[in-house]
Ligand SMILES: Nc1ncnc2c1ncn2[C@@H]1O[C@H](COP(=O)(O)OP(=O)(O)O)[C@@H](O)[C@H]1O
């Protein structure tokens with residue numbers, strides 16, 4: 374016997390969603406789908422091909438033809454090329470909001486996200502519950518996963534953290550990866566996060582919003598291990 378368990382993780386930028394989702398997926402033997410990486414990959418393709426991000430129709434065509442895959446935990450492929458690092462730069466996030474609010478792009482990516490969540494990939498080994506039932510599933514993170522993509526997910530978590538904590542963490546991350554733009558400061562990153570959160574919260578299609586049945590988790594004063602364990606406990610409580 375095998376049961377499907379889908380975990381939807383949403384929240385504002387740099388709150389800790391993807392770090393938590395990836396580690397949780399690893400612990401549970403679940404698949405991990407980074408929906409934000411899909412919007413980032415479409416943005417990268419538009420910039421690389423010189424498509425204006427405000428050209429609604431051309432951007433939709435780009436999204437429609439982009440082949441986005443997650444070949445292993447935490448890696449992203451666009452049209453057969455590894456773009457895991459290329460999609461994490463400030464150039465991408467500075468251009469992403471018009472793409473994330475394009476209804477055609479959202480419709481295309483939403484279809485792909487739903488089918489990925491139902492793929493039941495053999496690589497997702499899952500875990501044995503009470504020595505009998507096999508639990509298999511997926512962790513998906515983004516902005517609209519609990520509200521629009523997987524409204525019937527078995528567990529929904531809304532991750533938040535204080536703005537200055539998020540900005541500092543993102544700064545440290547970019548610095549560590551040598552991806553900081555010239556002269557980029559913590560303040561500039563804080564402004565980007567604020568602007569993006571505002572755009573994500575106020576757009577007409579699938580805005581960032583806590584689902585009514587989501588559990589809020591504030592990671593400001595937690596370690597990564599603590600936040601992963603907190604969600605893991607919620608999974609066992611639900612089973
Ligand atoms: N509890 C934590 N303590 C310290 N750093 C954290 C914590 N949670 C996440 N981070 C770091 O903060 C940064 C942003 O986290 P990330 O998971 O990318 O957020 P999101 O997916 O919400 O944008 C990453 O560099 C991550 O390693």
Ligand SMILES: Nc1ccn([C@H]2C[C@H](O)[C@@H](COP(=O)(O)OP(=O)(O)O)O2)c(=O)n1
Pocket residue numbers: 385386387388408409410412413466469473514515516517518569570573
């Ligand atoms: N399900 C999703 C996931 C991401 N997005 C958009 C909105 C976000 O500002 C960007 C980037 O998201 P991502 O989670 O990769 O990046 P940040 O953590 O915000 O830096 O993509 C979205 O609109 N819907």
